[in-house]
Amino acid sequence: xxxxxxxxxxxxxxxxxxxxxxxxxxxxxxxxxxxxxxxxxxxxxxxxxxxxxxxxxxxxxxxxxxxxxxxxxxxxxxxxxxxxxxxxxxxxxxxxxxxxxxxxxxxxxxxxxxxxxxxxxxxxxxxxxxxxxxxxxxxxxxxxxxxxxxxxxxxxxxxxxxxxxxxxxxxxxxxxxxxxxxxxxxxxxxxxxxxxxxxxxxxxxxxxxxxxxxxxxxxxxxxxxxxxxxxxxxxxxxxxxxxxxxxxxxxxxxx
Amino acid sequence: xxxxxxxxxxxxxxxxxxxxxxxxxxxxxxxxxxxxxxxxxxxxxxxxxxxxxxxxxxxxxxxxxxxxxxxxxxxxxxxxxxxxxxxxxxxxxx
Amino acid sequence: xxxxxxxxxxxxxxxxxxxxxxxxxxxxxxxxxxxxxxxxxxxxxxxxxxxxxxxxxxxxxxxxxxxxxxxxxxxxxxxxxxxxxxxxxxxxxxxxxxxxxxxxxxxxxxxxxxxxxxxxxxxxxxxxxxxxxxxxxxxxxxxxxxxxxxxxxxxxxxxxxxxxxxxxxxxxxxxxxxxxxxxxxxxxxxxxxxxxxxxxxxxxxxxxxxxxxxxxxxxxxxxxxxxxxxxxxxxxxxxxxxxxxxxxxxxxxxxxxxxxxxxxxxxxxxxxxxxxxxxxxxxxxxxxxxxxxxxxxxxxxxxxxxxxxxxxxxxxxxxxxxxxxxxxx
Numbered sequence: 001x002x003x004x005x006x007x008x009x010x011x012x013x014x015x016x017x018x019x020x021x022x023x024x025x026x027x028x029x030x031x032x033x034x035x036x037x038x039x040x041x042x043x044x045x046x047x048x049x050x051x052x053x054x055x056x057x058x059x060x061x062x063x064x065x066x067x068x069x070x071x072x073x074x075x076x077x078x079x080x081x082x083x084x085x086x087x088x089x090x091x092x093x094x095x096x097x098x099x100x101x102x103x104x105x106x107x108x109x110x111x112x113x114x115x116x117x118x119x120x121x122x123x124x125x126x127x128x129x130x131x132x133x134x135x136x137x138x139x140x141x142x143x144x145x146x147x148x149x150x151x152x153x154x155x156x157x158x159x160x161x162x163x164x165x166x167x168x169x170x171x172x173x174x175x176x177x178x179x180x181x182x183x184x185x186x187x188x189x190x191x192x193x194x195x196x197x198x199x200x201x202x203x204x205x206x207x208x209x210x211x212x213x214x215x216x217x218x219x220x221x222x223x224x225x226x227x228x229x230x231x232x233x234x235x236x237x238x239x240x241x242x243x244x245x246x247x248x249x250x251x252x253x254x255x
Numbered sequence: 256x257x258x259x260x261x262x263x264x265x266x267x268x269x270x271x272x273x274x275x276x277x278x279x280x281x282x283x284x285x286x287x288x289x290x291x292x293x294x295x296x297x298x299x300x301x302x303x304x305x306x307x308x309x310x311x312x313x314x315x316x317x318x319x320x321x322x323x324x325x326x327x328x329x330x331x332x333x334x335x336x337x338x339x340x341x342x343x344x345x346x347x348x349x
Numbered sequence: 350x351x352x353x354x355x356x357x358x359x360x361x362x363x364x365x366x367x368x369x370x371x372x373x374x375x376x377x378x379x380x381x382x383x384x385x386x387x388x389x390x391x392x393x394x395x396x397x398x399x400x401x402x403x404x405x406x407x408x409x410x411x412x413x414x415x416x417x418x419x420x421x422x423x424x425x426x427x428x429x430x431x432x433x434x435x436x437x438x439x440x441x442x443x444x445x446x447x448x449x450x451x452x453x454x455x456x457x458x459x460x461x462x463x464x465x466x467x468x469x470x471x472x473x474x475x476x477x478x479x480x481x482x483x484x485x486x487x488x489x490x491x492x493x494x495x496x497x498x499x500x501x502x503x504x505x506x507x508x509x510x511x512x513x514x515x516x517x518x519x520x521x522x523x524x525x526x527x528x529x530x531x532x533x534x535x536x537x538x539x540x541x542x543x544x545x546x547x548x549x550x551x552x553x554x555x556x557x558x559x560x561x562x563x564x565x566x567x568x569x570x571x572x573x574x575x576x577x578x579x580x581x582x583x584x585x586x587x588x589x590x591x592x593x594x595x596x597x598x599x600x601x602x603x604x605x606x607x608x609x610x611x612x613x614x615x616x617x618x619x620x621x622x623x624x625x626x627x628x629x630x631x632x633x634x635x636x637x638x639x640x641x642x643x644x645x646x647x648x649x650x651x652x653x654x655x656x657x658x659x660x661x662x663x664x665x666x667x668x669x670x671x672x673x674x675x676x677x678x
Contacts, residue, residue, distance in 0.1 A: 028434060038283065042292070047434055149663065250543060255533075
C-alpha cells in the first residue's frame with residue numbers, strides 16, 4: 001500500500017477513535033448527575049463502551065503509523081487542530097434532551113458505518129467493527145427508544161426534544177460530507193459510499209422522528225463541517241484542556 | 256409530586272444457568288425500559304443472559320405462615336433427595 | 350461506616366421480659382441463624398432500623414459517585430479512565446441493589462430520595478471531603494472501599510435476607526475497587542518525586558476521615574448493642590476500625606509512605622497497632638452538614654433530581670399513553 005494510502009488509513013482510524021473518545025468524555029461529565037439512577041447506569045455503560053472502542057482504534061492507528069505512539073500518546077498529546085472528530089460529538093451536554101438527541105444522531109450513523117466496516121477489506125478494522133457492533137446496536141436501540149418516548153411524552157419533553165433536533169441538525173451532514181481521506185477509504189474497499197450511508201441514516205432517523213411525533217428538519221439544510229479536518233468549535237479546546245491536564249502537567253510520568 | 260416509576264422485580268438466567276434467579280428490583284416507567292435497565296444494572300459482568308421483569312405488584316407470594324402446609328409434605332419425603340442414598344465409594348457416576 | 354450511628358429508636362436493649370411472644374419467637378429465629386425475609390413478621394423497630402441502615406448505605410453509594418466523578422474527565426490514561434468509569438458504574442449499581450433491599454421493607458425509593466434531598470437522611474461522612482488530586486482516586490479506592498469491605502463482609506451474614514443477599518452481590522464486585530485504588534497508589538509511589546508527594550498528600554488527607562467512617566466508639570451504645578442482638582450489626586465500631594488500621598499500616602509501609610499519625614505504634618501485648626486520638630468533633634460537624642463538601646454534594650444530587658423531573662414525567666406519560674392505546678385496541 002502506498003504511503004499516501006497508509007496516511008489516509010491512519011487518519012481514518014483516528015477519526016473513528018476521536019469520535020468515540022470525545023463523545024465518551026462528554027458522557028463522563030454526567031457521572032452521578034443523570035435524571036434517574038437507572039439513567040446514570042446506562043450513560044456510564046455507553047461511555048465505557050465507547051472508550052473501549054477508542055482504544056482499539058487508537059492502538060491500530062499507532063501501529064500502522066509506526067512512530068511509536070501508543071493510545072495515550074494519541075489521546076493526550078494532540079492539540080485541538082489535530083483532532084478529527086466530527087463537530088456533533090464535541091457539543092455540550094446541554095439539557096438531557098440535547099444529550100439524548102446528540103446520542104441518537106450519532107448512534108444511527110455509527111450503527112450503519114460499523115455494520116459496513118464488519119465486511120470491509122481490512123481484517124483488523126473488520127474485527128474492531130465486529131467487536132463494536134453488539135454495543136453500538138444496543139446504543140442505537142436505547143437512544144432511538146428514548147427519543148420516541150420524549151417526543152411522544154409530555155408537551156414539555158416534546159418541546160425540548162424538538163428544539164434539540166432543530167439545533168443539532170446542522171451537525172449531522174458532516175458524517176456524509178466525504179473528503180479525500182474518506183474517498184480513499186471507499187476506493188480501498190473499506191468505507192461505505194457516502195450516499196448509501198446517508199440514505200440509511202435518513203431513513204432510520206425519519207422513522208424514529210415520525211414515531212416520536214417530531215418534525216424532521218430539511219435534509220438539504222446547510223450543514224456545518226470541518227471537524228474531520230481539525231477545524232473545531234470553541235468547545236473542543238476546553239474539553240481537551242481538562243482531559244489532558246495531568247499528562248501535560250507531568251510529562252513523562254507513568255500512571 | 257410527580258408519579259413515581261413503578262417497581263419491577265428482575266429475574267436473570269445466566270448463560271450456563273438452568274433457571275431464572277431473582278436478583279433484585281429497579282424502577283422503570285414500563286416493561287421495555289425495565290428490560291433495558293435490568294441489562295445495564297444486573298448483567299454488567301455476563302454475556303448471553305435471559306432477563307425477565309415482572310411488575311412488583313403482579314407478584315403473588317405464598318404467605319410465610321403457609322410454610323408448613325405447603326412444604327411439610329415434601330420435607331418428610333426425604334428419599335426424594337439424592338443424599339438420602341449413600342453410594343459405595345467404588346461406584347462412580349451415580 | 351456507610352451507615353453510621355443508626356438509630357434503633359429504643360432506649361435499652363430488649364430483654365426477653367421486654368419482648369412480646371411474637372418478638373421472642375422472632376429473636377429465637379435470629380439466634381438460630383434463620384434469615385428474616387420480606388413478608389415475615391418483624392418488630393417495628395427492627396424494620397425501621399433496617400430502613401435507616403440500608404437507605405443510608407444506598408445514599409452513600411449514590412453520593413459516592415460524585416467525588417470520583419470529579420476526576421473521571423481528568424484520568425491520566427485511557428486505561429485508568431476505563432477502570433474508574435467501571436467503578437463509578439458499580440457504585441450506582443450498588444446503590445440500586447440497596448434501594449431494592451430497602452424497598453422490601455415497605456418504603457418507596459422516591460420517599461427515601463426525598464429524605465436524602467431534604468437533608469433528613471444521612472450518608473457516610475467520608476463523601477463530604479473534596480477530591481483534590483488524581484492520587485485521591487487511589488486513596489479513596491484503597492482506604493474508603495477498603496473500609497467498606499471490612500464492614501460489608503460480615504453483613505453478608507446479617508439476619509435480613511434481602512440485605513444480606515445485596516451485600517453478597519456487592520462484595521463480589523467490591524474487591525476490584527480496593528485493588529484498583531492501591532494499584533494507583535503503587536504507580537504513584539514508584540513514580541516521580543512529584544507523584545510520590547501527591548500520593549503522600551492524599552494519604553495525609555484521607556487517613557483520618559477513613560478511620561472516622563467506622564463511627565465513634567460504641568462500647569456504651571444502646572443502638573449498637575440492640576443492632577448486634579438483631580444481627581444487623583456484627584462487630585463493634587472499634588473492632589472494625591482496629592482491623593482496618595492493622596491491615597492497612599503494612600500496606601502503607603510497602604508503598605514507602607508515612608502514616609500521618611505520630612502516635613501510631615505496634616503494641617506487641619495486644620498484637621495490634623495503637624493509634625492516635627481521632628477528632629470526633631470534626632466527625633460530628635461533618636455529619637451535621639458542616640463538612641467541606643456537604644452543600645455541594647447535596648446540591649448536585651438535588652439539582653440532578655429536580656432537572657430530571659421533566660424526563661421522568663415524560664417517560665410516565667409515554668407509558669400511560671401506550672397502555673391506553675393497548676386497552677382501547
